[in-house]
Amino acid sequence: VTVVKCGGAVPHEPVCADLAGLAGRVVLVHGGGPEVDGLAGELGVPARTLVSPSGVTSRHTDPAMLEVVTLALAGRVKPRLLRALAAAGVPAAGLTGLDGGLLRARRKPAQRTVRDGRTVLVRDDHSGRLTGVRPRVLRVLLDAGFVPVVSPPALGEDGAPVNVDADRVAAAVAGALGAERLVLLTSAPGLLRDAADETTVLDRCALAPGGPVPYAASGGMHRKLIASREALLAGVPRVSVCDGRVPRPVTAALHGAGTTLE
Ligand code: ADP
Numbered sequence: 001v002t003v004v005k006c007g008g009a010v011p012h013e014p015v016c017a018d019l020a021g022l023a024g025r026v027v028l029v030h031g032g033g034p035e036v037d038g039l040a041g042e043l044g045v046p047a048r049t050l051v052s053p054s055g056v057t058s059r060h061t062d063p064a065m066l067e068v069v070t071l072a073l074a075g076r077v078k079p080r081l082l083r084a085l086a087a088a089g090v091p092a093a094g095l096t097g098l099d100g101g102l103l104r105a106r107r108k109p110a111q112r113t114v115r116d117g118r119t120v121l122v123r124d125d126h127s128g129r130l131t132g133v134r135p136r137v138l139r140v141l142l143d144a145g146f147v148p149v150v151s152p153p154a155l156g157e158d159g160a161p162v163n164v165d166a167d168r169v170a171a172a173v174a175g176a177l178g179a180e181r182l183v184l185l186t187s188a189p190g191l192l193r194d195a196a197d198e199t200t201v202l203d204r205c206a207l208a209p210g211g212p213v214p215y216a217a218s219g220g221m222h223r224k225l226i227a228s229r230e231a232l233l234a235g236v237p238r239v240s241v242c243d244g245r246v247p248r249p250v251t252a253a254l255h256g257a258g259t260t261l262e
Pocket residue numbers: 006007008009010031033185186187188190191192193194195215216217218219220221222
């Protein structure tokens with residue numbers, strides 16, 4: 001099994017068409033940051049950011065934003081992917097982490113965030129960390145020849161949905177399925193030595209189990225390296241970050257394009 005994660009700015013059609021020969025052997029995971037921001041704007045829900053004392057930024061998922069995240073991912077991004085898969089003749093079925101008990105998570109009850117130079121506690125954030133994957137529903141769909149299309153949210157321990165990072169969902173799903181490969185498709189040619197220069201793609205990058213992730217990659221790429229390390233620790237033998245903007249992005253990734261994490 002291969003787990004492919006499709007980034008928010010990656011064009012859907014080429015990815016979906018490229019999955020045609022892989023039905024029953026591939027799981028597609030997606031996020032959708034741009035669509036969440038877009039829908040929040042349409043609904044008048046302010047999009048806010050949390051900044052940890054160490055400088056890591058994340059979305060502030062207050063109760064209204066949690067609703068927007070669920071609506072945007074399950075109601076907009078996923079149907080668009082399913083339509084593109086159907087157009088490519090790929091049998092597919094959409095799931096969030098709530099379906100079949102797929103993704104469990106623990107909400108962070110209080111988070112430190114820096115606001116106007118001061119560290120304050122935020123208690124209404126409904127994001128959290130994955131605590132478990134129950135891959136049975138994926139196995140049923142794969143065995144029947146479908147491509148499962150998976151996104152956050154996850155199911156919280158208190159029964160309420162919890163927003164989780166889609167790259168880490170992909171890593172955890174790959175680990176739970178015993179996948180041979182995890183491919184993170186994004187809008188960069190791979191991990192760049194210099195984020196501003198697309199010609200500086202690293203062929204390979206070693207991630208030490210306990211140490212910091214290298215190349216102070218900002219924002220999204222930093223999260224991808226953390227997710228990649230989690231996948232490697234979960235036993236996924238091949239993990240790569242690859243360009244999702246090329247004509248046959250999955251085929252290119254499976255043939256060694258992008259950056260291999262090890
Ligand atoms: P996605 O939506 O595909 O999950 P993100 O936008 O969250 O991806 O993260 C990928 C982005 O991270 C790239 O488009 C790039 O702008 C940025 N980035 C920052 N540092 C690096 C780096 N060292 N190498 C590659 N991309 C980087």
